[in-house]
Amino acid sequence: MLRSAGYAEDEMFNALHGARRLLFFDEANERKLDVFVGEFSMCHEIPITARLDREPLTVPLAELLLTKMQVVELTERDQRDIYILMFHHPVTDGEGIEIEADFIAALCARDWGLWRTSKATIERCQSNLANYDVGPEASALITERLAALWKAIDESPKSAKWRLRSRVGDRVRWYEQPEENPGTA
Numbered sequence: 001m002l003r004s005a006g007y008a009e010d011e012m013f014n015a016l017h018g019a020r021r022l023l024f025f026d027e028a029n030e031r032k033l034d035v036f037v038g039e040f041s042m043c044h045e046i047p048i049t050a051r052l053d054r055e056p057l058t059v060p061l062a063e064l065l066l067t068k069m070q071v072v073e074l075t076e077r078d079q080r081d082i083y084i085l086m087f088h089h090p091v092t093d094g095e096g097i098e099i100e101a102d103f104i105a106a107l108c109a110r111d112w113g114l115w116r117t118s119k120a121t122i123e124r125c126q127s128n129l130a131n132y133d134v135g136p137e138a139s140a141l142i143t144e145r146l147a148a149l150w151k152a153i154d155e156s157p158k159s160a161k162w163r164l165r166s167r168v169g170d171r172v173r174w175y176e177q178p179e180e181n182p183g184t185a
Helices: 011-016 051-052 062-069 074-086 101-110 113-129 136-155 160-171
Strands: 021-026 032-036
Touching: 011 021, 062 074, 062 101, 062 113, 062 160, 074 113, 101 113, 101 136, 101 160, 113 136, 136 160
Parallel strands: none
Antiparallel strands: 021 032
């Protein structure tokens, strides 16, 4: 299906990582396609498969947001994606088709590394929002939703494993460095 759509596989990367992740490129349109098998794993592991049935056409919004928030070396594109998600979708405390802060908070309460990266991402998004021409109402809405999300994460009771890892802090790396193919799109 991907070949017929104009994508070529990265044969070496797929041979090495194909059990968990595949890469495809559409060079004519300068697009890269990541295919994750079983779980989303880049800087942090984000469980996705258990909740795929919640949305008919995409992953749930909480997981989609987490795929961006878990990025340690946040790009401008990742940041814009976070702003777009925050602008278009309310942050809620329960099940629904919106961004479920309680779900994100529960994952962060179990994984100090994900909590640490999410905190840095939210802080960076809050401090950089003024650099984007989104207008005062949109800026206020995004800021409010980022603050609500952080409040839910911060107030969620942390696990014993989280508390133990937090004592080590930044002295030990808390994330994985995802392997990318530097020679292609």
